Amino acid sequence: MLLRRCAVSLLSFTLLAPTRADSFENTAVVRTIELGGSLVHVTTTFAAKALEAGSKVYTVALGDVEKQRTSWLEAKVKGQSKPLPVLDRVADSTNGIRLVDITLPQTLGLNATVNIVLETIQTHATYPWPERASQQEDQALKYETDLFVLSPYHTAIQRTKIRSPSPSIHSYTTPKKLEDFTLDTPVTKSGATVTYGPYNGIAASANEEFISKHQQPVVIHYNYEYPVAEVPKLKRSAEISHWGANLNIQDEIHLRNAGPALKGHFSRLEHQTQAFYKRSAAHVIPGITLHLPPGIRNTYYYDLIGNVSTSRLRAVPSVPKNAQTNQYSVLELKPRYPIMGGWNYSFTLGWDAPLADSASWDKTTGKYIVRVPVFTSIPATVVNEAEITIILPEGATNVEFATPFPPVSSSMLTHTTYLDTIGRPAIVLHFKDLTERHALPIFVSYVVPLSAHLKKPMAVAMAFFSVFAFALVTRRIDLRIHKK
């Protein structure tokens, strides 16, 4: 019996009325783009005014490219911390525009205003330019986006700020033909920030007509001083053991440097010289630092050919449940070799954690509830594909699970290991384009009857018993042909 639920309460309200352009008006839209390597954070603030009483659903629009890149989306009312329920409108996305309905906390009266903050994280949005860089050269990336924030409503004033992590911006697009919206310079740069706008009086733009007429791409070419890491494939398996009171988590990580590919060859001499003068090249990944949960033990880090000895772990003891602490076991990983642009490195990382830290037992229903994080976030890194396998104890029944966001696919299978007789139920989940914001827990609940707990000791005892019984019998059988 498998019941799927999603933690993000995708309220299945039947209120799927087509957005009417006259239900809201945007008094101001400000989009802030924080440029990065693998991840680009985009925060858009909509100051909206209801044009009719009883408005509850506000709709935002994402363009074609933006739609593909956005892997995390969260809407809030400004100043509040609770995210608002959002619903993808699948039906209306044929014209390359994705419409997302945001349900406001309360119904708005006529001319009432609300500030909605839409936070998105884009992945695979930047690319290295030039595509190849030698060991001494700097790393520069290009980011491309649309000039206008699309909205199904009329927008009074709109601006876009693009913040680069360093002030050295090589180039940025100066948009043309903006006489309809502004008379000033269409773009200004100050320090590390490039501002497009303000542009005034933009009509409802979430339609093909506006896009073909006014929308234009904006490209910014900037220096990036940190490596661009990417995880093409991550496999996590979490194994729950009640006998060992243990939650084992093992990650198989394939790490890739998505920065500019190394031009020419790697010279150890230059690498050592740079390290000596503390001028390491920006696009080298010398190592990564991970925040693992507290209370872990038996941490292991190996790759296909054995243990990697170059890592350091500072473990902290378990913290009591519900305690508000930010304690982590810090693991500093160093790959076998510095990962230059375009190089790969795959490794396995695993640890044991006390089960009590992440599991609890519900007395009333007799169910165990276990919390398993989707993945351990690697800072500023995107995980392209993730496969999460949660292996439950042998004999677990009534398995239910809740994911913090919908998986690409999910399935159940039977995993047989360590003296199992009937195998253990396992949940397999696939995700894609995970960012640091996705490192949220999956909740699994199940029932393990006492008979299932006792199955393994019984099986082992039976095996030994039968061996002894066999020995007992064979000792007493005389197979000699010539009896003396």
Added chain:
Amino acid sequence: MPTAFPLPSDLSPATVSNTASLLRIVALALISGAAIASRLFAVINFESIIHEFDPWFNYRATRVLAAKGFYEFWNWFDPTAWYPLGRVVGGTVYPGLMATSGVIYNLLHALNLPVDIRNICVMLAPGFSALTAWATYMFTKEMKDESAGLLAAAFIGIVPGYISRSVAGSYDNEAIAIFLLMFTFYCWIKALKLGSALFGTLAAVFYFYMVAAWGGYVFITNMIPLHGLVLILMGRFTSRLYVAYSSWYVIGTLSSMQVPFVGFQPVSTSEHMAALGVFGLLQLVAFTQLVRSHVSSKQFQDLLLIAVVTTGLLGAAAFVGLTYAQKIAPWTGRFYSLWDTGYAKKHIPIIASVSEHQPTAWPSFFMDLQFLIFLFPAGVVLCFHQLRDEHIFVIIYAVMASYFAGVMVRLMLTLTPVVCVASAVAFSSLLDTYLDAAEPEEEVAEASGTAGTPAVASKKSKKAAPQAEAGNAFTDIVAAAASAKKGDSPKVKAIYGLDTRLAIIVNALGMLAFFVFHCTWATSNAYSSPSVVLASTNQDGSQHIIDDFREAYYWLRQNTPETAVVMSWWDYGYQIAGMADRPTLVDNNTWNNTHIATVGKAMSSSEEVAYPILRKHDVDYVLVIFGGLLGYSGDDINKFLWMVRIAQGVWPEEIQEPNYFTPQGEYRVDDKASRAMRESLMYKMSYYRFAELFGGGPATDRVRNQQVPKVGPTLDYLDEAYTTENWIVRIYEVRKEDLLGRDLKSANAFAKGKKRKRSKPLSRRRALL
């Protein structure tokens, strides 16, 4: 009867035997535990990793076996080894080791115990060492008794001479072979003693297992016939010998021919002819016995003479004839090098270049065997004392193995078991003598004594008497020696009192204790290094792991195309195949001398000469080991002369060893290095940009303690692709041909902006004239 110390008298024989058997089981269990535990230094100090070179191939083959099943493994053709030739792996390996691991792996997985195949491979040798201890116990029990057996088991369990080949991770054929060797010998002795066809067949089955597991099976193939021959010559032919030998030889030979790598060798090569000859001889002798029981003695003597002379002549003639007709292969080179230690260096440099094929230095006997080495002759002498059939076996074994261990370092391994057995016999005789509580009867002493207080006098004299009831070989020797010295003494010679006993026993136990300390020390210090990983200590005393090999191999594995061919000296072939998973030109299975010589030629000739060789063999990367920065002495520059020698063996016109020495005959890498040396690919790849690392200071090669030239070599046909953290492994990429058709040297010069030298000075001079 007086005793030196009180003995319990109210024990029933059943209690005694039960207790003794329980104690034996406990002792054997503890010995097994000690044998396994003492081999785990490598795992604890480093990690669960496959060691050295050959084990990497075995491990790789085992993985294929575990993943794809036995038939796939049997038919496995490996296109990545010996590129472009490939290697038929299934038919060129002794599959016993891999099959053993595969069976264990499948068994554990059938029980739902998901043990990693690597851990099985790593732990196989320690596991089998416990079995070896048991087999040695059984063998020695046949020689003397259980107590000697336990001592022998304890010795073989921890003796460094065996540990050196069976630490955890040393996943090589020897790991299981010594167990098989000892168990085959045990079955043989048992078969001989009982005249049992069952034990003869068991010996054959384990012989087959041994053939499938290790090339050293030839040792058994010749030991057992030799034993049989000596027994016949000593006039000890019995029907028991006939049954035991015939059942062993027939079943053993037929089954050994099922191993593809062995095939028809048991009937076609000289190494196996002794077994066949003794088999024939046994039939003759048995037939003769039969005839003798039917004809009169005079006729028989004539018949015997004629028959023996003719069959002997015919047999020898047939052997020589078949050898000349090439029906029987003559002795192989490896075999010759056992008789003439200089043979290999002259004729087969590849064999000579392997360090474990060198003659043994005498300190290593003490290192590997410690006090066993001087107990060993005593044990052999004790064997002469009784000289039962099985003692003759030990004596022959001791003589043969001692010789071979002196010739080749690796054959120390075959000597070790017999040393343990003989020493255990000697040591247990000593303990038997001095732990025996019996003292001679007072009356006897008084009767023979002449002094006033005979007991005290005889205690002081400390002389052993020929005791009839002791019947102990060691006592006999002591007594014989004593009586030879003193002549016929009227006093009763025996061991009196506790103090004499204690003096000997405490000394003996002290020797055992020192032996344990020595074994632990030797194992942890000398034999537990994986050699893939090097250990050094940080300034604060903590262990620092130098992991350059795996760094380079993993880089190759992750960042080069899967078909990239890597050329390196053959030592690293198996490791590259196992860890980097890339095709290699040559590897540790040195079956093709020409191919190895080709690599040697490429390494030892100049870039211009080497480049076509590299391109013709599709080489993408060249890997060299360079220890100059760290002082790692096992690097390629130190092995370089062997490359030169092996290349010279095939191309004597192009490569000459003397060219690589200075005119004074020194092997140098500094300014005075010879031209051939400086221009060789190996030298260039090793020292490329090495001097720049020192920032203008004197660049010292810490292995050879020489200062390399400040202006280092330049490379035109290769690019440095990767160098590891401590510069131990350096990988170069072979450039493709220039797109404009220039030779790479001038293309390189052009790219660097150098002007081309005008190449027509002659014509200008002519114009001037």
